[in-house]
Amino acid sequence: xxxxxxxxxxxxxxxxxxxxxxxxxxxxxxxxxxxxxxxxxxxxxxxxxxxxxxxxxxxxxxxxxxxxxxxxxxxxxxxxxxxxxxxxxxxxxxxxxxxxxxxxxxxxxxxxxxxxxxxxxxxxxxxxxxxxxxxxxxxxxxxxxxxxxxxxxxxxxxxxxxxxxxxxxxxxxxxxxxxxxxxxxxxxxxxxxxxxxxxxxxxxxxxxxxxxxxxxxxxxxxxxxxxxxxxxxxxxxxxxxxxxxxxxxxxxxxxxxxxxxxxxxxxxxxxxxxxxxxxxxxxxxxxxxxxxxxxxxxxxxxxxxxxxxxxxxx
Numbered sequence: 001x002x003x004x005x006x007x008x009x010x011x012x013x014x015x016x017x018x019x020x021x022x023x024x025x026x027x028x029x030x031x032x033x034x035x036x037x038x039x040x041x042x043x044x045x046x047x048x049x050x051x052x053x054x055x056x057x058x059x060x061x062x063x064x065x066x067x068x069x070x071x072x073x074x075x076x077x078x079x080x081x082x083x084x085x086x087x088x089x090x091x092x093x094x095x096x097x098x099x100x101x102x103x104x105x106x107x108x109x110x111x112x113x114x115x116x117x118x119x120x121x122x123x124x125x126x127x128x129x130x131x132x133x134x135x136x137x138x139x140x141x142x143x144x145x146x147x148x149x150x151x152x153x154x155x156x157x158x159x160x161x162x163x164x165x166x167x168x169x170x171x172x173x174x175x176x177x178x179x180x181x182x183x184x185x186x187x188x189x190x191x192x193x194x195x196x197x198x199x200x201x202x203x204x205x206x207x208x209x210x211x212x213x214x215x216x217x218x219x220x221x222x223x224x225x226x227x228x229x230x231x232x233x234x235x236x237x238x239x240x241x242x243x244x245x246x247x248x249x250x251x252x253x254x255x256x257x258x259x260x261x262x263x264x265x266x267x268x269x270x271x272x273x274x275x276x277x278x279x280x281x282x283x284x285x286x287x288x289x290x291x292x293x294x295x296x297x298x299x300x301x302x303x304x305x306x307x308x309x310x311x312x313x314x
Contacts, residue, residue: 023053084313101131102138106281109265139281149293154178155213158252165268174200177252183287188276197226214241216248
């Protein structure tokens with residue numbers, strides 16, 4: 001039944017049966033994204049795009065595992081390549097205004113109601129909750145699209161954690177910068193312990209694609225223990241240098257100011273997920289200010305709206 005359904009799909013896709021069977025089998029059996037499968041097939045000399053694989057999966061999802069993965073993904077794999085027009089489709093406001101509100105909210109010390117007043121001067125009537133929903137909806141998309149142009153940071157990391165208020169309680173924001181002050185990564189955590197320090201370090205290594213050569217920590221014992229255990233487990237190279245220096249960590253202590261000064265105006269968060277999304281957007285704006293993205297030379301003197309439209313459309 002599965003083969004017959006696939007044959008019907010292939011008639012409209014012009015691909016050999018063996019190719020589509022391989023794509024479906026890999027997607028059902030392994031934790032691969034559609035884009036990963038597309039790249040793997042290209043190494044075999046077969047150029048089948050991710051959208052074709054997705055259509056085949058949707059139309060012939062006869063096994064529970066394939067159906068579960070298609071439904072569970074919720075279109076996230078396809079959203080990675082969603083065009084800008086599709087991204088803002090169905091909105092009642094122009095995309096330029098949406099981008100502007102989200103960008104200004106994440107960059108400047110403006111409240112949602114401040115932005116409502118500023119937009120009213122432009123003849124745009126909207127509520128503060130609308131802007132809040134825009135931030136939660138589009139900040140992750142902006143981060144994902146800007147990250148395609150990200151530059152690798154240095155391999156000498158300064159790691160530290162700071163505090164953010166969530167429902168009147170403090171949660172912990174793990175952050176790292178390199179010796180030049182370039183942001184390596186961040187992670188929001190409920191706890192400040194060994195597991196949280198490990199999770200942050202693994203996330204930072206994954207985002208950078210390579211481990212650090214030197215990690216400078218503060219005096220907190222759990223962080224040192226986490227790094228030692230990661231070296232013992234092989235998650236960090238054995239020759240990674242671990243050190244503690246309050247003087248060297250002044251760099252990241254000063255870098256915290258840019259994030260905390262923006263968060264402080266928000267008077268705390270209500271939900272952990274919303275806090276993580278908003279802070280990710282703030283970190284993105286901070287990285288843009290520090291020039292951590294490889295953009296064409298023609299954009300160096302361009303206005304911010306033109307740069308943003310080019311990056312989101314690329």
